Amino acid sequence: MIRYSPSEAAQKSGFSLDTLRYYEKIGLLSDIDRTSGGKRIFSDDDLGWLGLLRCLRDTGMPIAQMCRFAELVRSGDMTITERVELLEEHARGVETQLELLLRQQQHLHDKIAYYQRELAARA
Amino acid sequence: MIRYSPSEAAQKSGFSLDTLRYYEKIGLLSDIDRTSGGKRIFSDDDLGWLGLLRCLRDTGMPIAQMCRFAELVRSGDMTITERVELLEEHARGVETQLELLLRQQQHLHDKIAYYQRELAARA
DNA sequence: CAACAACCTGGAGTGCGCTCCAGGTCAAGT
């Protein structure tokens, strides 16, 4: 069982030390081990969970909804159906987001092409 | 030349009335026509510009950078090369963003599939 | 065992992008 220091966990998860502490404070991270002196020690499981949090944040889930999800996970196996519902709902949002982003990417490329035609006409 | 009221412009651009006023205040919108009584009147050109602003916002460009871009547009045709550079730089960011989003979408689907296998195993 | 970096806590502060408000003006309908 590999153990990671806070800064290793930060580096591997992409969250800052302050963000990790903040996530613990608001309940996104629970049962993080401590040394006798009170310093946090992260396990592989913790890193996996951080990876999921990273995924949810990167896909635009608000912190409040992540807290609801974390709460479900803490509440045990009886909540798996609810977790799936929450994640599927979120996945639909991600799909919409992706469609918008692709559409606007096209818009952006069109605008660039338009400017480049302007430049070509001028040369 | 069709003219639009502020609320029509808001509705067609997807920005709120307050946001339109805010954008004018910070220089993202300039030379918006007014009635003698001081009310704004938006033209088709304005709507087109708002569409571009919408595109840049939706793809995550910060307001400050949009202001720089708007400034270039105001400064005339000599700045087209710079505009292209700015937009291409942004387009690279969008590409990166898209790759991340797709990767995390996969992660999300994997997690959902994992939970669904859990549920199936339980049934 | 001394020094030093990494870590701890609670709480205040920050940056962004709006959003809301008070108090007034304008213009179309009756």
Next chain:
DNA sequence: ACTTGACCTGGAGCGCACTCCAGGTTGTTG
């Protein structure tokens, strides 16, 4: 003329997700 709703201005306030800080503790290294 009067009501009503859309609009105006300047400026304050808000929600989010961190980020920073002061002041103190820990634990590894030479």
